[in-house]
Amino acid sequence: MNTSRKATIDDVARMAGVSIKTVSRVTNREPNVRESTREKVEAAIAKLNYRPNISARSLASLRSHFIVLVYDDPSPYENPSGGYILRLQQGALRACGTANYELLIHPGRARKRDLAAELQSLIERARPEGMILAAPLSNMPSIVDAIASTGTPLVQLSPGKDSANRYSVSTNDREISAEMTRYLASLGHQRIAFIAGHRSHKAVGNRLLGYQDGLRDSGLNFSERLVFAGDNSLASGEAGADKLLNRKRRPTAIFAANDDMAAGVIRVAARMGIEVPGQLSVAGCDDISVASHIFPSLTTIRQPLAAMAERAALVLIEESGASSPLRGSEIFPASLKIRESTGPAPE
Amino acid sequence: MNTSRKATIDDVARMAGVSIKTVSRVTNREPNVRESTREKVEAAIAKLNYRPNISARSLASLRSHFIVLVYDDPSPYENPSGGYILRLQQGALRACGTANYELLIHPGRARKRDLAAELQSLIERARPEGMILAAPLSNMPSIVDAIASTGTPLVQLSPGKDSANRYSVSTNDREISAEMTRYLASLGHQRIAFIAGHRSHKAVGNRLLGYQDGLRDSGLNFSERLVFAGDNSLASGEAGADKLLNRKRRPTAIFAANDDMAAGVIRVAARMGIEVPGQLSVAGCDDISVASHIFPSLTTIRQPLAAMAERAALVLIEESGASSPLRGSEIFPASLKIRESTGPAPE
DNA sequence: GTGAAAGCGCTAACAC
DNA sequence: GTGTTAGCGCTTTCAC
Numbered sequence: 001m002n003t004s005r006k007a008t009i010d011d012v013a014r015m016a017g018v019s020i021k022t023v024s025r026v027t028n029r030e031p032n033v034r035e036s037t038r039e040k041v042e043a044a045i046a047k048l049n050y051r052p053n054i055s056a057r058s059l060a061s062l063r064s065h066f067i068v069l070v071y072d073d074p075s076p077y078e079n080p081s082g083g084y085i086l087r088l089q090q091g092a093l094r095a096c097g098t099a100n101y102e103l104l105i106h107p108g109r110a111r112k113r114d115l116a117a118e119l120q121s122l123i124e125r126a127r128p129e130g131m132i133l134a135a136p137l138s139n140m141p142s143i144v145d146a147i148a149s150t151g152t153p154l155v156q157l158s159p160g161k162d163s164a165n166r167y168s169v170s171t172n173d174r175e176i177s178a179e180m181t182r183y184l185a186s187l188g189h190q191r192i193a194f195i196a197g198h199r200s201h202k203a204v205g206n207r208l209l210g211y212q213d214g215l216r217d218s219g220l221n222f223s224e225r226l227v228f229a230g231d232n233s234l235a236s237g238e239a240g241a242d243k244l245l246n247r248k249r250r251p252t253a254i255f256a257a258n259d260d261m262a263a264g265v266i267r268v269a270a271r272m273g274i275e276v277p278g279q280l281s282v283a284g285c286d287d288i289s290v291a292s293h294i295f296p297s298l299t300t301i302r303q304p305l306a307a308m309a310e311r312a313a314l315v316l317i318e319e320s321g322a323s324s325p326l327r328g329s330e331i332f333p334a335s336l337k338i339r340e341s342t343g344p345a346p347e
Numbered sequence: 348m349n350t351s352r353k354a355t356i357d358d359v360a361r362m363a364g365v366s367i368k369t370v371s372r373v374t375n376r377e378p379n380v381r382e383s384t385r386e387k388v389e390a391a392i393a394k395l396n397y398r399p400n401i402s403a404r405s406l407a408s409l410r411s412h413f414i415v416l417v418y419d420d421p422s423p424y425e426n427p428s429g430g431y432i433l434r435l436q437q438g439a440l441r442a443c444g445t446a447n448y449e450l451l452i453h454p455g456r457a458r459k460r461d462l463a464a465e466l467q468s469l470i471e472r473a474r475p476e477g478m479i480l481a482a483p484l485s486n487m488p489s490i491v492d493a494i495a496s497t498g499t500p501l502v503q504l505s506p507g508k509d510s511a512n513r514y515s516v517s518t519n520d521r522e523i524s525a526e527m528t529r530y531l532a533s534l535g536h537q538r539i540a541f542i543a544g545h546r547s548h549k550a551v552g553n554r555l556l557g558y559q560d561g562l563r564d565s566g567l568n569f570s571e572r573l574v575f576a577g578d579n580s581l582a583s584g585e586a587g588a589d590k591l592l593n594r595k596r597r598p599t600a601i602f603a604a605n606d607d608m609a610a611g612v613i614r615v616a617a618r619m620g621i622e623v624p625g626q627l628s629v630a631g632c633d634d635i636s637v638a639s640h641i642f643p644s645l646t647t648i649r650q651p652l653a654a655m656a657e658r659a660a661l662v663l664i665e666e667s668g669a670s671s672p673l674r675g676s677e678i679f680p681a682s683l684k685i686r687e688s689t690g691p692a693p694e
Numbered sequence: 695g696t697g698a699a700a701g702c703g704c705t706a707a708c709a710c
Numbered sequence: 711g712t713g714t715t716a717g718c719g720c721t722t723t724c725a726c
Contacts, residue, residue, distance in 0.1 A: 006471055008719060019697045024721065032695055051471040055411065056719035058402035059702045063721090066451075074433065082429025082636065086421065093454065102473065104413075105452055107440065124353055124398040126449065234640055263640040270642040289429065290640045293581055293610040295617040355703060366713045371705060379711055403703035406718045410705090 007048035016044040027052050054102070064127045066102040067092070067316050069309070070119065071134035073107035083288035084305065088134055088157070091309030099317045104128065110137055110200065116146035123150045130316030132157060132309060136201040138168070153319060153326055155312040160202020167326035169312045171303045173203050174210040176334040180255060180283055180301060181214025183336060188345035189253040189281060193226040195240040195265070197257035204232070207257045207285060226251060230261045237264020245272060245280070252280060252345045259284035259291045262298055266341065277343030287337055296340030303334040354395035363391040374399050401449070411474045413449040414439070414663050416656070417466065418481035420454035430635035431652065435481055435504070438656030446664045451475065457484055457547065463493035470497045477663030479504060479656060483548040485515070500666060500673055502659040507549020514673035516659045518650045520550050521557040523681040527602060527630055527648060528561025530683060535692035536600040536628060540573040542587040542612070544604035551579070554604045554632060573598060577608045584611020592619060592627075599627060599692045606631035606638045609645055613688065624690030634684055643687030650681045 009027075013020040018041060025033050026041040033041075044050070058064035069092050071085055089105065096103045106122060108115040115137075122128075130153040137143050138156035144166070147154050156168040184192050194211045197204030208227070215222050228240035237256055241264060244251055256262035262284030269276050276282055276296055284291060284300040291298035311330060319326055356374075360367040365388060372380050373388040380388075391397070405411035416439050418432055436452065443450045453469060455462040462484075469475075477500040484490050485503035491513070494501050503515040531539050541558045544551030555574070562569050572594075575587035584603055588611060591598055603609035609631030616623050623629055623643050631638060634649035658677065666673055 010719080020720080021697055021722090022695085025696085028721085034695060037695080049471075051468055053406070053474070053719055054472045055402040055405035055474065056702090057721075059400070059406055059704085060719075060721040061702085064402065074437075082431075082433035084429075086429035086432060089452065090421075090454070093452075102451055102469075104449055105436065105440075107437070121398055122449075124396075125401045127400070127402065260640065267640070267642040267644075289607075290637050293607065293614070293637045294641045295614040297614075357703080367704080368706095368713060369711085372712085375705085381711060384711080400703055403718090404705075406720085407703075407705040408718085 007050040009050070009052070011048055012041065012044045012050050015048060016041045058127060062127070063320065064129055065100065066104055066128055067096065067130045067132065067313060068104045068106050068122065068128045069132045069134070070106045070108060070137060072110045072137055084286060085134075087305040088309040091306030092132060092313040094306070095310045095313035095317060101129075101313075101317055108137070110140065116142050119143065120146055120150055123147070123152050128152065129320045130154065132312045132316070135159065135203045136198070139202040148325075153316050153322075155315055155326065157308060157312060158203040160206060162329045165325065165327055167315065168329045169308045169332065170203070170329065171308065171332050171334045173206040173334070174213065176301050176336070177207040177210025177285070178214035178217060180336060181211050182218050184253045184255060184281060184283065184342065185214065185218035185220060187253075187281065187343065190220065190345065191226065191249065191251040192220065192253045192255060193228070193244045193251035195228045195230045195237060195254065195256040195261050197230060197261070198232045201232070204257050211255060230257065232258050232260060234260045234264045237261030238268050241265040241268035245269070245274065253283070253342070254280065255283045257285055259286045259288045259298060259300055262300070263290050263294055266294055266296070266298070276341050279346050281342040281345070283342055291337070291339070299339045299342040300337050301334050302337045304332045308332050354397040356397070356399070358395055359388065359391045359397050362395060363387045405474060409474070410667065411476055412447065413451055413475055414443065414477045414479065414660060415451045415453050415469065415475045416479045416481070417453045417455060417484060419457045419484055431633060432481075434652040435656040438653030439479060439660040441653070442657045442660035442664060448476075448660075448664055450660075455484070457487065463489050466490065467493055467497055470494070470499050475499065476667045477501065479659045479663070482506065482550045483545070486549040500663050500669075502662055502673065504655060504659060505550040507553060509676045512672065512674055514662065515676045516655045516679065517550070517676065518655065518679050518681045520553040520681070521560065523648050523683070524554040524557025524632070525561035525564060527683060528558050529565050531600045531602060531628060531630065531689065532561070532565035532567060534600075534628065534690065537567065537692065538573065538596065538598040539567065539600045539602060540575070540591045540598035542575045542577045542584060542601060542603040542608050544577060544608070545579045548579070551604050558602060577604065579605050579607060581607045581611045584608030585615050588612040588615035592616070592621065600630070600689070601627065602630045604632055606633045606635045606645060606647055609647070610637050610641055613641055613643070613645070623688055626693050628689040628692070630689055638684070638686070646686045646689040647684050648681050649684045651679045655679050
């Protein structure tokens, strides 16, 4: 049905025999409309297939009906894994869909000096009702402050460290990493190595703390020699494995702070002819698609990323127009995904 | 800098001592502005940190300054690979960024009956300047026609089959699949199996045709028995491998129509103790991140997805406001990525 | 419970 | 080259 001219609020008002203000009341679910009037208007809306114009609404009110999801641009990687970001997008979109909001995505290079200015420009031009800031951008004060200074409602995802006057949605990185470590220890592993993630990523940093907690809980000693500093990339996982597995007394388990690095460990083990999990157990974190696609499939930690982003979007949508800035923090617990890459320690 | 009230075009006009129309001319790079005037205005813009409001602009003109990327919602998969979609997003965003456009993403379930209505609603509410429709949605007439009927400029990505009165950006699926097949044959493989993709995806269907072309070019016979009908999922790749590798005369090479399925083949081979590529060569298609993360890393076909989406976005942005609908088709050639999973046929 | 009028910030058409 | 005047399609007062 090619309606050359789109129906406007005037058309609906005329058809229903009411004023445009009443139509507006109906579309915005405002109170103080007689039931019979509402029905008349709704009939006209349906008949004309009327949809409020988002720009007009945004211009006249402060409700632009869209939010922005900002995350670190994966483009420096030749081949973005993507699952992480995609799940965030899915969650945010789910909340948007039911509320009839739209989602703008805005990947930005964390290292780019002017990302803060870029975001401010976006805010001024487009006036989003809120922003969701994903890790690791969510723990960069320059970015966070830039957004906050505009007054745009902001939810930080996994900022690594809560801030009293901000709102954040996180997962229990430290606790679940401890649990994974205890799980490995419970399989009899005594030398459990850890490949740490990029320093800039605080939430990933918490996983190292959790690893140490887990060792302690299991009565194992922490040793710097069993920690390799990776940078979240596959290559750094391979480098870590190369180093760790060429020790005279090599670890029987390696826990990597993300799945890309864990995949690197598995690749190196395969090349060296080390059986996984027979001779070496490997665990990752994030449960990206790679985890289930490789052989052996990866024991990992699954964060409820979609649920977290959905919650973030929901908070922004519900609190939209609230006078006071958002404060608080929520924790969405992650869970262990035991798959094929972990097993009892070798004799 | 917390500017409580944002600068408007009036503020700039006042400061520069010109009319708002002149400011508008400057921000829109229209001709007929004296150089000295332009400079005055630009100085005022910089000083006030003025950004045109996107909603006001959209309302007053037909130029909303944003486009929509529509693709099949990956949510039915527990763990979306994502690389494919992410690369499309990256490409579209690149074009948007330089032109100061924004990108709205809209995943939609292909099977959902009302996706067409949903897109029409989005168009009416938000008035995007154009839409990019990714495969496999790009080959579904109901969706394509619904968008086209609104008059919104549309670019189809890999529709599988060109349509004379549409615009599309595709890759040479058939030709490159033939090339991959010839490459495998050149390694001495005589029994090259093929795991086909989902029927709804025409571009993926073209890969089967290319496989047949390649066999013919290499003087090999096509046999239905060497083709397994997958559905693009890891599980279907495993199912295909199970079937093909349990033949008495098993194939020495398996070419899967996407990487997820190829990863499934490699998993099954590993479980069965079949060496890759020693006893079995495996090739995929798409070059998603999994391809480089598994061991052995996957020989595959890399499509210039980002470049294709960038081109699509650029066409929409450049032709925005054009009176005649977009027509034409462009081909972006894909390339073979030879990695570890393919090698000479066993004796 | 409903409506009239003003105006959000910009661009369009036309005047000068 | 530049300015004036009308809207774009809504929401917001505030009157009734």
